[in-house]
Amino acid sequence: MLASTEGASALRPPERTRLLDDERVAVLEQALWKRLDDADDLQALLAAWLALQCGMISFASCGAVALRDSNGGRRVVSWPEGVDALARLHSTIDLTVAQRRGVAQKPTAEAGTPSAPAQIAYPIIIDGTVLGAAAVEIQGDGAAQLRLAARQLQWGVAWIRERLRMDAAEDTTHRLRRITGVLDMLAIALEEEGFAPACRASVTELASLQRCERVSLGFAQDTGVRVAAISHSAHFGKDLNLVRLLNGAMNEAIDQHAVILYPPRAEESHIVRAHGELAEAHGCGAILTTPMFAKDKFIGAMTFERDKDRRFEQEEIELLECLAAALGPVLDIRRRDDRWLIVKAWEQLRDRAQELLGPGHAGSKLLALALIASTLALYVVTDVYRVTANAVIEGRVQRAIVAPFNGFIKEAHARAGDQVRNGDVLATLDDREFALERLRWVTERQKKQYEFERAGGARNRADTRILGAEMQESEAQIRLADEQLARTKLQAPFDGLVVSGDLSQSIGAAVQRGQALYEIAPLDDWRIVLDVDEAQVNEITIGAAGELLIAALPNETFPLIVEKITPVAKADEGVNTFRIEAALRGNSPKLRPGMKGVGKVEAGRRRVAWIWTRSLIDWFKVWSWRWLD
Secondary structure, three states, X not given: OHHHHHHHHOOOHHHHHHHHHHHHHHHXXXXXXXXXXXXXXXXXXXXXXXXXXXXXXXXXXXXXXXXXOOOOOEEEEEEOXXXXXXXXXXHHHXXXXXXXXXXXXXXXXXXXXXXXXXXXXXEEEEOOEEEEEEEEEEOOOOHHHHHHHHHHXXXXXXXXXXXHHHHHHHHHHXXXXXXXXXXXXXXXXHHOOOHHHHHHHHHHHHHHHOOOOEEEEEEEXXXXXXXXXXXXEOOOOOXXXXXXXXXXXXXXXXXXXXXXXEOOOOOOXXXXXXXXXXXXXHOOOEEEEEEEEEOOEEEEEEEEEEXXXXXXXXXXXXXXXXXXXXXXXXXXXXXXXXXXXXHXXXXXXXXXXXXXXXXXXXXXXXXXXXXXXXXXXXXXXXXXXXXXEEEEEEEOOOEEXXXXXXXXXXXXXXXXOOXXXXXXXXXXXXXXXHHHHHHHHHHHHHHHHHHHHHHHHOOOHHHHHHHHHHHHHHHHHHHHHHHHHHHOEEEOOOOEEEEEOEOOOOOOOEEOOOOEEEEEEOOOOEEEEEEEEOOOXXXXXXXXXXXXXXXXXXXXXXXXXXXEEEEEEEEEOOEEEEEEEEEEOOOOOXXXXXXXXXXXXXXXXXXXXXXXXXXXHHHHXXXXXXXXX
């Protein structure tokens, strides 16, 4: 010890001073590290970090940190304290933020003044976003000093960046934990069947998770809040005093539109008389009541009770408030769904009536007046009642061209859709058989005529009479063959349109006698066939006027008049319909047989309301007669 003391006293004064300075720096640095570890907010953290960095850079004259926090605010820290270092370093900080990299510059000095010190800055970048920058001012122009300061500042900025990332991760984890808790409670509330079991399961689970003596849930009604569930209690109606005190505490929170904490904090000014009565009656040391809000009104409240040893911390209050905000609307929906249908209808009717009779809601009132006026107009105003039915155009006269005998198709000159004139050849059947038959009979006639002449020359009267008869038979067979040859050409019986038939793809095919080959309808004489529903057929009378709209001609309507009502019904797509025949009043070259559309037949004037509700009224009459009478 004596030797070391003597060695220390033997040091020269400058060396002894430097050792003392190093010791003071070490003590100061140790204090700054402790201050950095003990920092409880971002501002204190940045201040301790900047002081520590400037202390490590021994030739730094000042420093500043500008940082944007997660809430959008800006935090600025300067060193030394009391010096506005940001005013001196702002240009360097702006430059490093703009370039997103570290910069070093020396501001230009004014004439006659000593050269300005160098400035170094590094941006603070997290996930590609520049949150701020840190900068220091260096005394001295040495390149080694500049490199050392830049390296130290770069390392320090990396520490800030990682610390901010850790804080963000911790905050994200905290939020995730809170969201998970809310989702778990929502799952518990939704998995139960019925409103009461859902409320009971929710408050019981909350009491267990939050370590509460009792958790209660109530919903607002016209007369005030009514307790719906108490944790660990399926039947709480007997404890009327407890229910009354809980109702008072919940009403107290809803009336003040605030979260009520008992005992209250010094800075709070809420009325807590009902909470005090509840605490005094049941020995609760801490009570928290959070109102539940949905849409534009408070729907209820939740009350949490603990003993004296466990107070509600701010983080717990925020969590419970979040749970109430998420759980309240879900349970309220279940409460509304569990009510009787007549109660739901009455509440809806009452709400609509309040909107119409109370202040405001001008749009609803105008809509109600418009509906009333429309209803009166529908009852008073009359209109022409028209019976609607599917319609198809047919030719009034439709001729079928059939095969006159068994044969084969030789030629086809027309097909469906062609217009033909009277006498036009539609098709030709094979005539070779009939031509040979005619030739045979012509030859037979010539033979008989020769024999007849020879018998006449021999004056043989008997043979003459027999041969004369045979000649007449041959003449008849020839005329029959000529008739058959003539009938091999199928001709149009009148001017018209070929409705059906196409033999162009059947040349050489066999046909049977009586087989329909073509159908022809005239172009100037139409008949409209309407399929009227059986519920409306009695509304139509012969001579009633109407209109026809063809699907192929949607821009033009054709007048019609009913000519015949057939008493035969047929099934059409599950509906019984009657065939009504009508005639067109006029003609159009655009019409073709087979065209389909919609026809409307006038059936007199009726009230508009009756026209619109006729089908519903008729259906209800039939249904009521079947099931009620």
